[in-house]
Amino acid sequence: MKTIKRIISKIILKNKYQSLALSQSQFLQVQRENFEILKTELDGTDIYNDLGMDKIFTYEQFINEVSVRGYDEFKPYIDRLIDGEKNVLFNNNSLYFGLTSGTSGKDSKKIPYNKQMIATFKDSQQMLASVVNELVEGIDLVNSARLTYGSNPETYEHNGISYGYISGILSAQTPYALKNVTFPTNDILAIENWEQKLDKLSDQVIPIDIKVASGIPSYLISIFEYVLEKTGKKEIKEVWPNLETVIYGATLIDPYRDRLNTLVGKKLNYFGIYAATEAPLGISINNARDEKQIYAFHPKMLFTFTDADDLSRTIGVGDIEEGKSYFVNTSASNGFVNYTMKDIIRIKSVAPILTFEILGRMGSGINLAAEKTSDEHVLDSVLTLNKTLSVNVDHYFLCPSNRKGIPCYQWTIFSDELKTKNEKEVSDLLDAIMSEQNKDYSDCREDFILAEPIVKIVSPIHLKDYFNANKDRGQFKMKTVFSCPETFTEFIAQAFPALLGNV
Secondary structure, three states, X not given: OHHHHHXXXXXXXXXXXXXXXXXHHOHHHHHHHHHHHHHHHHOOOHHHHHOOHHHOOOHXXXXXXXXXXXXHHHHHHHHHHHOOOOOOOOOXXXXXXXXXXXXXXXXXXXXXXXXXXXXXXXXXXXXXXXXXXXXXXXXXXXXXXXXXXXXXXXXXXXXXXXXXXXXXHHHOOOOHHHHHHEEOOHHHHOOOOHHHHHHHHHHHHOXXXXXXXXXXXXXXXXXXXXXXXXXXXXXXXXXXXXXXEEEEEOOOXXXXXXXXXXXXXXXXXXXXXXXXXXXXEEEEOOOOOOOOOOEEEOOOOEEEEEEOOOOOOEEOHHHOOOOOEEXXXXXXXXXXXXXXEEEEEEEEEOOOOOEEEEEEEOOOOEOOOOOOEOHHHXXXXXXXXXXXXXXXXXXXXXXXXXXXXXXXXXXXXXXXOOOOOOHHHHHHHXXXXXXXXXXXXHHHHHOOOOXXXXXXXXXXXXXXXHHHHHOOOOOOOOOOEOOOHHHHHXXXXXXXXXXXXXX
């Protein structure tokens, strides 16, 4: 039976992979077809009528006539859905309302999901499986035991409406063919107490020959650390010698890859889904074992792009340029039409297939003196620091500060391995790395417009408290860069009160 399942799954996934590759090679045509599908699905809804979509006949016309809009503009429609009104954003029923977690710590947005939207999320999982099947030699995805960690799969009800996190909603709908090889079971994922959950989870998974691990990287790190502590082993490969592949979501893998490899004791294969609570956007098409993750666009979504250098310019797939950066806007069957995701990407290639890489989020990065340091600059600098000093940085924060009235960068670095280093030595090294990464930063330093950075090295033990306080927030992502010192101080007061006065 296992052999038959494996053969059938290989055929299905091969066809899925070829379909994904074909869609990216003719993505403009795919977008024109997706626009027609979207119009048909939304016809008769209030959002369709309010946007005048009955008078819009082509994808190109849609780009020019439907403005980009954010959550606040959709909130009145969402409130009406919650109040029980029909045909507001879509014509069928709401199955769930997804809750966002993000990095701001503010109240969750509520994103409506109909059956088509849930199917779109599931499609992204299947497409990623097809990529893994294609690129990892000998992998057997239907018979291999996998550690899969998502949010609590149980939704909560309020006035007859189900609310939950998308990772939990999807984990509760594991395909039947995979139920017997997916761990932990949903009853363990539903345990509220984190320590109890880890204890039960580890009891269940330690004896199993885990070959694939999937989840948000920060969660996987916590699970691996707990398993090592419980077993007394030095590396995860002593517990699960056949673990070779990590499938992740919600964040970039770059800040976590070295730590995961260190915990496991070997280099792993890495494949990611680029998705937010609002929508799935992309599927990785390369193995990020030794390189940055590259993505293909989700072929069931409708996209427009806002030029990162000219926010007044929104274009379609036919006008995007290789090497340029754009903010991504999406339209989907849940009625979120031309919704700004605030994610910034760079087009990696337009031919033979369309691909992109993730740069960060709108409003992130840091800019004190027109140096425009991006999230990518910051992350690459930390990774270079890791390699130069042969250490592991568990996490970092970057915020504006000043030295004697001159603006500068302040780094807070969580690392036991760096505690023996002189903070001035680390500051000088980060300054040199940043100057190499960003010429504008280098010019500002040479002209004394920016002072040398401040570095504070603290114990990563503080991260455990932060993680435990936020572990139930769905696709929880670790915050890194703060654009103003007041925001950073407020965040530290809430998340790391023990560090107040020290950073």
